Amino acid sequence: MPYPAKTSPEAILETALELLEQEGQANLSMRNLAQQLDLKAPSLYRYYADKKALEVAMVGYATDLLRQQIESGIEGLVPRKALKKAAEIYLEFTRAHPNLYALTMNASRFPYHPSGTGKALWNVLLAVVGRVTKNPDDTAATVALWAFLHGFANLEHSGMFGPSGPKGGFEVGLSALLEGFKTRAT
Amino acid sequence: MPYPAKTSPEAILETALELLEQEGQANLSMRNLAQQLDLKAPSLYRYYADKKALEVAMVGYATDLLRQQIESGIEGLVPRKALKKAAEIYLEFTRAHPNLYALTMNASRFPYHPSGTGKALWNVLLAVVGRVTKNPDDTAATVALWAFLHGFANLEHSGMFGPSGPKGGFEVGLSALLEGFKTRAT
DNA sequence: GTCTATATGCGGATAGAC
């Protein structure tokens, strides 16, 4: 008869995030998570209906955090600088939380849900790009930037660049896209 | 006492490739694979030491096939056209074999091995980009292109573009990169 | 609210008979 409760939805979420980053997605099991919280696995189901519900919460946290970091990081910058800064923050985020980012983007398992935190993040990127291309709803250009950022982060995290590394590929690609987007504005 | 053998390394590999595309990576188990071949799982270990060895063979097949398709597809094209064509073939490949492509690029599990088929594929991309940037060893630009292609393919396959789709983002990004690469040549 | 015990299912891989 433990009072008060030994845990909470927030504590579970926090611990899950830590466990994900430290042990990787493959080791994020309800058993391991419970162990970290000095609990047994069945107790977790009082707070999250199933594992997917917990993952949805984790993805929501991730997209919200990234959006916040970008929004505050680009404040007061002119369009071009803002886009570059947003790209850098995005990449830094994928480096700081590689497994959380992978979970977030591996979300083909979650049904598309337009009114989520992912939509808010998308809108921030859309606005940043729009200020450069002079088109506030430039889906195509935003998709292009997103693809580049995501691809670079993913290849880097997967170790696909090998021991020699990307050799300035990020800066070159970002500059080229910016150049192309400027042309697009005229 | 079955003579001749009921299977072969080649037949196993082929069936594994089919099974991967049809059922997805999660369902590619030694048991399922054996069933497709009218075998029992233990028999497979006579031909591949373990599952990882089989996956290595699959990745080798994928990178080799993609390299071949790009090489023959760009034959006789001028540099700019060749790069565009190579990018299109790359994307088409990821659409034709999404799960095989994912396995190939998910290869952080495989140790980096410079003398594999992946290196040959990289060299083709390097040459294609080099003809545009007038630098036969332009690692940075090749990384940028690769990141864009991989990112776009990955986001598309994950359903991250949502119901509205990428809205021309591929063409816009590719043109922007090409534009930037041309500038790089001067 | 947490626990033990369990249902149920999956996977990779091996030993040893035939």
Add this chain to the structure above:
DNA sequence: GTCTATCCGCATATAGAC
């Protein structure tokens, strides 16, 4: 070369006692 039988481990999730 293929098989049966098995070991061993992992997982999500539930029932019901406390």
